[in-house]
Amino acid sequence: MPEGDGREQGTAQEDQAAVATTARSGQRSQPQAALQTEGLVKTFGSKVAVDHLDLEVPVGSFYGIVGPNGAGKTTMLSMATGLLRPDAGRVRVHGVDVWADLPAAKARLGVLPDGLRTFDRLNGLELVTYSGLLRGLDRDIVVPRATELIQVLGLWEAGTTIVADYSAGMRKKVHLACAMVHSPSILVLDEPFEAVDPISAQTIQTILRNFAEAGGTVVVSSHVMATVERLCDHVAIINAGRVAVAGTTEEVAAGGTLEERFTQLVGGEVRTQGLSWLQPSSR
Ligand SMILES: Nc1ncnc2c1ncn2[C@@H]1O[C@H](COP(=O)(O)OP(=O)(O)OP(=O)(O)O)[C@@H](O)[C@H]1O
Numbered sequence: 426m427p428e429g430d431g432r433e434q435g436t437a438q439e440d441q442a443a444v445a446t447t448a449r450s451g452q453r454s455q456p457q458a459a460l461q462t463e464g465l466v467k468t469f470g471s472k473v474a475v476d477h478l479d480l481e482v483p484v485g486s487f488y489g490i491v492g493p494n495g496a497g498k499t500t501m502l503s504m505a506t507g508l509l510r511p512d513a514g515r516v517r518v519h520g521v522d523v524w525a526d527l528p529a530a531k532a533r534l535g536v537l538p539d540g541l542r543t544f545d546r547l548n549g550l551e552l553v554t555y556s557g558l559l560r561g562l563d564r565d566i567v568v569p570r571a572t573e574l575i576q577v578l579g580l581w582e583a584g585t586t587i588v589a590d591y592s593a594g595m596r597k598k599v600h601l602a603c604a605m606v607h608s609p610s611i612l613v614l615d616e617p618f619e620a621v622d623p624i625s626a627q628t629i630q631t632i633l634r635n636f637a638e639a640g641g642t643v644v645v646s647s648h649v650m651a652t653v654e655r656l657c658d659h660v661a662i663i664n665a666g667r668v669a670v671a672g673t674t675e676e677v678a679a680g681g682t683l684e685e686r687f688t689q690l691v692g693g694e695v696r697t698q699g700l701s702w703l704q705p706s707s708r
Pocket residue numbers: 469472473474492493494495496497498499500501
């Protein structure tokens with residue numbers, strides 16, 4: 426990522442300085458969380474998608490969110506990032522109440538939502554540039570950043586192809602670039618590796634690792650346990666709208682693999698029988 430020099434970079438530095446000051450003064454034993462949800466609730470009709478969910482994401486962590494289909498991960502992340510208003514509960518981003526002060530919270534957040542609808546008649550460079558301008562960056566800052574992101578993510582060759590004509594993986598990458606262009610202090614990425622080729626996935630992982638090592642916080646949801654286990658230092662397993670377990674990846678795996686722990690906690694049954702009619706010979 427290019428060197429930051431805008432307002433958003435300042436907020437990331439302030440957040441890290443605040444953590445350091447707190448640690449030095451010893452006023453609180455725990456540094457402020459990068460992202461914290463308290464009693465978060467969302468229902469759709471009679472369906473309780475998120476059920477009094479409490480989660481604390483430490484500053485500088487690479488945090489994995491896993492859970493079965495329909496567990497409430499996307500709904501929770503949407504509420505945590507100011508995209509979906511909770512029915513109850515609170516979300517704080519570096520101590521800022523997201524739903525009380527959306528602009529301040531959003532300045533700190535870079536978000537890759539699930540199923541994002543965007544200005545897809547623009548080409549990749551235009552879309553990333555536009556995202557930066559919408560975030561209040563000056564054009565002379567945003568254009569070199571957008572250009573570098575497009576190059577690093579392997580989208581330069583797509584040239585003037587509009588985003589609507591991108592493949593699923595290319596769209597994922599350009600939206601990731603949009604999430605990063607304003608140099609946020611927290612990246613919240615719903616399934617960032619889905620549909621992305623292995624080389625691009627490695628590039629994205631390297632970018633995210635460097636970001637976390639520099640003090641940024643990364644929250645990713647994923648269904649790929651091996652990737653989460655390898656990348657993330659913390660993980661939460663979400664089930665039926667609640668946190669089944671959360672902690673360091675080692676604590677959560679509890680001596681086994683993350684996949685074993687997931688199966689144990691979520692209690693899903695692997696169905697091996699059925700669909701006897703699904704035979705090339707049958708009609
Ligand atoms: N807009 C909506 N209207 C009605 N029901 C919804 C809506 N969004 C989510 N749900 C329901 O809320 C529950 C949680 O959905 P959510 O998308 O948060 O799960 P998820 O953990 O992200 O699942 P997946 O891993 O399949 O992406 C599901 O039962 C889903 O059907």
